[in-house]
Amino acid sequence: MPTLAIFGSTGSIGSQALEVVRASEVHYDVKVLTAWSNVEALATQAREFHPEVVVVGTLDAAECYRNRRRDGQERVLVGEEGLEEAAAWPGVDTVLSAVVGAAGLRLTLRAVALGRRVALANKESLVVAGDLVTEAAAASGAEIIPVDSEHAAIFQCLAGASTREVDRLVLTASGGPFLGRSREDLAYVGVDEAMDHPNWTMGAKITVDSATLMNKGLEVIEAHWLFGMKPGQIHVVVHPQSIVHSMVEFVDGSTLAQLGPPDMRLPIQYALDYPVRNRSAWPRMDWTERHALSFQPPDMQTFPCLGLAFAALEVGPAATAVLNAANEVAVAAFLDGRISFNGIPDVNEAVLDRLGGEEAHALEDRLQLDGEARIRAKELIGKAGN
Numbered sequence: 001m002p003t004l005a006i007f008g009s010t011g012s013i014g015s016q017a018l019e020v021v022r023a024s025e026v027h028y029d030v031k032v033l034t035a036w037s038n039v040e041a042l043a044t045q046a047r048e049f050h051p052e053v054v055v056v057g058t059l060d061a062a063e064c065y066r067n068r069r070r071d072g073q074e075r076v077l078v079g080e081e082g083l084e085e086a087a088a089w090p091g092v093d094t095v096l097s098a099v100v101g102a103a104g105l106r107l108t109l110r111a112v113a114l115g116r117r118v119a120l121a122n123k124e125s126l127v128v129a130g131d132l133v134t135e136a137a138a139a140s141g142a143e144i145i146p147v148d149s150e151h152a153a154i155f156q157c158l159a160g161a162s163t164r165e166v167d168r169l170v171l172t173a174s175g176g177p178f179l180g181r182s183r184e185d186l187a188y189v190g191v192d193e194a195m196d197h198p199n200w201t202m203g204a205k206i207t208v209d210s211a212t213l214m215n216k217g218l219e220v221i222e223a224h225w226l227f228g229m230k231p232g233q234i235h236v237v238v239h240p241q242s243i244v245h246s247m248v249e250f251v252d253g254s255t256l257a258q259l260g261p262p263d264m265r266l267p268i269q270y271a272l273d274y275p276v277r278n279r280s281a282w283p284r285m286d287w288t289e290r291h292a293l294s295f296q297p298p299d300m301q302t303f304p305c306l307g308l309a310f311a312a313l314e315v316g317p318a319a320t321a322v323l324n325a326a327n328e329v330a331v332a333a334f335l336d337g338r339i340s341f342n343g344i345p346d347v348n349e350a351v352l353d354r355l356g357g358e359e360a361h362a363l364e365d366r367l368q369l370d371g372e373a374r375i376r377a378k379e380l381i382g383k384a385g386n
């Protein structure tokens with residue numbers, strides 16, 4: 001029976017992964033489940049999937065969890081150390097890394113360093129330390145199978161092709177809820193509007209990132225590390241229908257694309273079952289119906305985060321780590337009503353300007369720089385609020 005560890009199991013990706021497991025014709029044994037604060041949902045999942053270990057964020061959360069699972073046999077681990085210990089849990093074949101933000105880095109690195117197969121949803125791991133994660137994978141032989149729908153599409157289009165056969169990758173972007181709006185229009189948009197994504201239902205942070213196009217910027221960086229492409233070989237097009245999940249243009253001029261309904265259960269299942277494709281019951285396209293697929297260039301003036309991501313990628317991994325850290329702080333502040341929507345790119349740009357030139361090669365130095373960028377972002381947000 002193939003075995004799984006699902007990190008971030010109470011989140012949007014994690015809970016859809018459990019739907020995949022529930023519906024799968026493969027009998028997966030789920031050995032690890034993790035949440036941060038949502039112990040109620042975690043306990044419900046544990047009752048159904050009987051993991052050997054669960055992880056929660058704090059000692060208080062662990063106590064709440066145990067109160068809900070008095071007769072549970074699973075071990076309960078706590079905090080970052082708990083996540084790392086669970087990432088090395090014995091007998092796990094595939095680790096689904098679906099924690100949100102840079103908090104997913106250490107556990108991802110641990111699983112990769114141990115040579116585990118990693119189904120990677122946590123794109124921030126590669127944005128903060130793509131160099132360290134890919135080095136660790138090369139040393140251990142770990143396979144990283146992308147879960148992000150765009151990268152899953154490219155992974156499938158590339159199947160077996162060598163890097164020299166590829167001219168460019170084309171990442172598609174829905175454009176988010178504010179497609180067609182100007183920067184002035186966006187000055188007063190609220191959290192509800194930003195959370196109203198036209199095609200996908202996702203966690204709060206990635207939904208805001210989709211509205212600012214930061215998500216596409218993070219994905220450009222992710223694609224660079226996953227597929228070994230130079231920044232100039234990675235292009236973004238807006239495709240509002242979210243049916244073409246991304247494309248690869250080869251040196252002979254041929255373009256391959258992967259298409260399907262906007263449903264994350266498809267790329268999650270692909271990553272868990274890889275290299276086999278198993279039958280699924282998820283909704284499908286009806287190609288006998290009339291469909292119009294459109295493509296247009298992104299508006300880099302209205303959505304500066306995409307350009308910031310390209311700029312940081314040109315500088316290097318310490319700069320992308322700084323941008324990611326600033327963005328996590330800025331998005332949290334926007335969600336709390338402390339800054340405006342346009343304040344997100346403003347904070348990101350200011351922090352990148354200030355700290356983007358710093359060097360930080362080793363993991364601990366990179367994480368220290370991440371911490372400095374967070375402090376700087378909070379200072380800027382504090383000043384803006386006064």
Ligand SMILES: NC(=O)c1ccc[n+]([C@@H]2O[C@H](COP(=O)([O-])OP(=O)(O)OC[C@H]3O[C@@H](n4cnc5c(N)ncnc54)[C@H](OP(=O)(O)O)[C@@H]3O)[C@@H](O)[C@H]2O)c1
Pocket residue numbers: 007008009010011012013014034035036037038039097098099100101103104121122123124147148149200201202203204205206264
């Ligand atoms: N959602 C999508 O459709 C989608 C698509 C592509 C890629 N992704 C990527 O997948 C990742 C997860 O996204 P999501 O939308 O599923 O996020 P989400 O719904 O916010 O879920 C996040 C998960 O991480 C846990 N978590 C929160 N803070 C944590 C911390 N500091 N340490 C450890 N765990 C923590 C949460 O636990 P609690 O529930 O207890 O808070 C939850 O289980 C992100 O990197 C995102 O970019 C998501």
